[in-house]
Ligand code: SF4
């Protein structure tokens with residue numbers, strides 16, 4: 001990659017249609033315009049973060065207003081526009097109806113791409129992963145316009161442009177990859193391979209309402225009032241991290257991506273346009289604790305995993321015993337089970353700490369907690 005990566009940060013005070021359309025136009029101007037970013041490619045897939053078929057007010061998904069404005073920008077540029085994602089729960093058709101994307105599609109004329117079926121593709125340059133099953137809707141596209149949401153995440157600590165591309169993998173194959181790559185590091189390297197294989201032409205991050213705390217589904221909303229745009233998903237996430245008050249060098253998928261020459265994270269390598277960082281970053285987001293799973297290769301520290309590594313914990317007062325956490329757990333036999341409709345229970349020895357259960361719980365009943373020894377360990381690690 002030659003030269004600095006350009007990242008545009010633009011004000012977008014609300015999800016009102018005119019605010020979002022104006023902000024996307026402004027951001028695209030900073031980046032030289034959509035035709036320059038797409039080149040000859042005109043068959044575009046819009047890839048929002050459709051975690052679940054949630055009400056957009058919950059802040060867990062890319063807001064439909066951002067999908068609408070991105071669709072309008074692509075249509076104005078003469079593109080044929082499809083959209084889609086592979087949600088953690090629900091099939092894609094149900095999820096898009098529940099969250100308001102179907103209404104946007106009806107209004108703009110964009111079409112839901114096939115995210116229920118996938119095909120295997122080989123990426124010979126993959127360092128962690130060479131074979132990916134990819135949704136047909138993504139394979140049909142000439143260019144991907146990635147529409148991530150700015151949120152905290154249990155496994156990777158933040159989720160943005162790079163992590164959002166994981167939704168190109170359809171259905172249960174995502175769970176299978178979690179089970180195969182249980183550590184934060186191997187999972188992150190796979191994410192980077194996926195982004196190198198299918199690099200979005202452009203990413204537009206919905207940071208109008210960001211999410212802190214128990215993200216990516218059950219955290220608190222932070223009105224940040226921004227959209228962030230870039231052709232470099234790594235640089236975009238690095239800027240989002242700084243806005244959230246996170247050092248991007250502490251996010252493994254970002255530091256790893258930069259170390260292999262995919263994307264930029266250092267301030268001196270990123271050319272900012274629009275709102276300067278000093279004005280964009282208003283408060284430090286509350287984030288999940290860092291993972292210590294990196295030690296799992298050592299047999300001794302594997303033994304200490306139970307004492308050190310942040311673990312999912314169910315709050316009895318919120319649990320409705322719906323069973324979604326059990327169904328999503330990728331480990332076989334399951335690391336969380338529910339007997340006779342009772343509140344689910346964990347087997348922490350089996351649990352790989354992927355946090356899919358925490359991510360999917362509709363009630364926000366699951367939190368990630370650091371064991372007492374882990375608190376001490378992380379405190380010491382920070383001071384060294
Ligand atoms: S997903 Fe949440 S509410 Fe449902 S059973 Fe699990 S912990 Fe309880």
Ligand code: SF4
Nearest residue numbers: 329351352354355357
């Ligand atoms: S119990 Fe939760 S965190 Fe543990 S492996 Fe299953 S889904 Fe992942």
